[in-house]
Amino acid sequence: MISISPYVTLFYDVITDQEIEALKAAAQNKLQRGTIVSSGTLHIHNYRTSHVALFQNWDSPEIMGPLTLRVAAITNLNTETYVPGSAFSAEQFQVASYGTGGQYGLHYDFLGKEVLHERMRTEAFSMFGGDRLATFLIYLTDVERGGSTVFPKLDVALSPVKKMAVFWYNAKPSGELDQLTVHGGCPIVVGNKWVSNKWMWNYGNTFTRRCGLTPKATQLDIEPYMRKGWV
Template sequence: MDVEFILSAWLRSTEHEVVNRIDRRLDLATNLEIETAEELQIQNYGVGGHYESHLDCARNGDQSAYKELGTGNRIATVLIYMTEPEIKGGTVFIDLKISIPCIKNAALFWYNLMRSGEVDMRTLHAACPVLTGIKWTANKWFHERGQEWRRPCDLDQIEQERYVGDLGAPEPKHHLNIRSKARKLKEMKNKN
């Protein structure tokens, strides 16, 4: 995997209120359990910074990937563009033949695994080189554990799902995010 001119850092939600707010928003926007997700990854791409084509999850049969986390494979990805480089730096999904420009404050969401747990090879993607300017991104990877009620296993792979999407758009949510609603009710109860 060819990676050039990229600096990365990982931030816990307990380190700063802004990170905590981002995590809470991603929990609500994706309807996925944030407790078993990885720490928020911040990346800086300088001029020439890019990331060759890759999957965000372990390939089928790779039992050792993410074993130390104990949370299973990466079920979904959120990619947030925090800045907009002057020229290029977008994301391309090779098999889907989709090119998404890097637009400040835009967020992409996709499932890396199908409902059956199989890797969705259509999520093979790359970060295009930044030609002028800099690019800052934030990544959040959600894992399988904790999603059993929010995204149950199923053989119907594409029912009510989009594989690449904008978090600002309407998203089908047939499985109520009970945990987040319960947390809100508890907070309201404590205020009274």
């Protein structure tokens, strides 16, 4: 455990070498320059210099299916992407590649009013299930030098470790978006960095991530109830 509030934890050996190589191979022909959202529009900017590929479970079912279930088992959250007739629980897996000098400046994973116009934010809420509740980030490679994931407001810097994952909640148990989760990817000095991440959303996890009983409740206060399940 790296931090209690916001809740940030590390997990090791969450993916196999075979799965990593299969993911990287599948991503090669799908990689496109990563974008950022500004004023409701996607932009290419040196603020984010990775190349990314998106995968639905059916794109590579032998990899994505088990990995989706594994993330669910680790986090106790619903991780399936949209199923007709049900609430949206999570986005598809994203695979990102950073070459030498590659970086991602400080940012939040939640959307919030700062990122999207109010109209687009309302549509996102209704169509996609609220906002990004939590992030699960898997490191697919070690990095010889650089490439740390930093949380400056927590005074935390995490060096990439192959097969390791960092998991955090972007919102407090009260539902308030957590401003302490601002983070970034430091420039790659030597080597390359590959990562894969999955974002879980609010509405599909309404009855999975329990609400805090007080405004100051932390994840540790509700974790035992999440692990026991709802009645």
